[in-house]
Amino acid sequence: MSLIHRCQGESDVYVFQHVDGFISCCGCSFLPSYVQGVKPDAFETRLQTVPELIEHLKAHREHGDLVPDDLLEAAYYDDEEVW
Numbered sequence: 335m336s337l338i339h340r341c342q343g344e345s346d347v348y349v350f351q352h353v354d355g356f357i358s359c360c361g362c363s364f365l366p367s368y369v370q371g372v373k374p375d376a377f378e379t380r381l382q383t384v385p386e387l388i389e390h391l392k393a394h395r396e397h398g399d400l401v402p403d404d405l406l407e408a409a410y411y412d413d414e415e416v417w
């Protein structure tokens with residue numbers, strides 16, 4: 335399992351598959367500590383599945399974050415090269 339992240343082009347989100355088996359939304363702006371503007375004690379939101387990740391990213395977009403269209407397509411994650 336690789337740690338290649340998705341950070342191509344313009345994006346406010348940074349997601350990657352962690353070696354421990356979960357998907358990380360790194361520096362997630364939904365974290366309470368991030369919202370409060372204090373130094374975060376947690377720096378990521380952990381997702382377990384691709385559908386869960388896509389729902390999470392849709393929520394980011396609804397909050398005004400810039401999320402590339404292909405990150406919202408399940409087929410995108412079928413490509414081993416992505417990870």
Ligand SMILES: [Zn+2]
Pocket residue numbers: 359362363364379390394
């Ligand atoms: Zn997030």
